[in-house]
Amino acid sequence: MMEETGFVDVEIGPAYDTFGQARGEDKARRFDVYGYSFLARKPS
Amino acid sequence: MNDGLPVDPVSLREEVKSKYREVASEPDGEYHFHTGRPLARRLGYDPAVVHALPDAAVESFAGVANPFSLRALEKGEKVVDAGSGAGFDCFVAAEQVGPRGRIVGVDMLEEMLEKSRRTAAAMGLENVEFREGLLEDLPIADAWADVVISNGVINLCADKARVFAEIWRVLRPGGRLQFGDIANGKPVPESAVHDIDLWTA
Numbered sequence: 001m002m003e004e005t006g007f008v009d010v011e012i013g014p015a016y017d018t019f020g021q022a023r024g025e026d027k028a029r030r031f032d033v034y035g036y037s038f039l040a041r042k043p044s
Numbered sequence: 045m046n047d048g049l050p051v052d053p054v055s056l057r058e059e060v061k062s063k064y065r066e067v068a069s070e071p072d073g074e075y076h077f078h079t080g081r082p083l084a085r086r087l088g089y090d091p092a093v094v095h096a097l098p099d100a101a102v103e104s105f106a107g108v109a110n111p112f113s114l115r116a117l118e119k120g121e122k123v124v125d126a127g128s129g130a131g132f133d134c135f136v137a138a139e140q141v142g143p144r145g146r147i148v149g150v151d152m153l154e155e156m157l158e159k160s161r162r163t164a165a166a167m168g169l170e171n172v173e174f175r176e177g178l179l180e181d182l183p184i185a186d187a188w189a190d191v192v193i194s195n196g197v198i199n200l201c202a203d204k205a206r207v208f209a210e211i212w213r214v215l216r217p218g219g220r221l222q223f224g225d226i227a228n229g230k231p232v233p234e235s236a237v238h239d240i241d242l243w244t245a
Binding site: 002007017019020021027037039040044 | 076088113215222224225226
């Protein structure tokens with residue numbers, strides 16, 4: 001979707017176990033949910 | 045109707061407000077996600093920067109990743125935080141851009157705005173301000189921002205295409221989008237996609 005908007009040079013960082021040991025961990029594991037950092041640039 | 049969106053945006057907003065109003069007023073409450081300093085440690089924020097912040101700046105933090113992990117901000121940059129909550133990422137950003145930079149946090153929740161404004165005033169940060177608004181309609185001029193950051197909020201918006209278009213509008217040419225968000229590796233059943241209660245669960 002970012003590229004559809006026009007962003008370029010899209011980078012995605014490694015996964016964070018955002019919900020590990022939290023109350024929502026079971027639900028997160030069921031759908032393989034992790035946090036990610038994203039970086040993208042609007043062309044000059 | 046929802047205009048082709050998976051859920052009604054207004055209903056989803058009300059659900060999100062209800063959940064995060066609690067996080068603002070009861071940061072030590074029981075939630076399905078981590079909050080505060082333990083979460084900042086988990087997400088790899090600079091411990092020295094987090095340690096230097098007052099409790100009010102950190103305790104209601106409920107992000108899902110680290111918008112600064114792939115690239116730090118530069119001195120003097122103008123930054124918009126889309127969905128700034130109680131301001132934690134804005135305060136981290138303020139440390140990175142320095143006194144010549146400017147930070148505008150945008151949030152729809154009055155309780156979060158009040159808390160973040162109080163904290164910024166207590167910290168003496170004159171280059172950080174907080175505005176009421178939606179990610180789908182950011183109260184920011186065209187091409188004002190060098191960088192837009194966000195953390196765990198875009199996934200809570202029903203119309204993501206509109207959010208990205210709005211971020212595009214406020215970024216200057218050559219500007220950057222740095223955000224944290226969640227993604228699922230396994231498909232979510234269609235019934236769950238349309239169940240508004242599950243969006244914030």
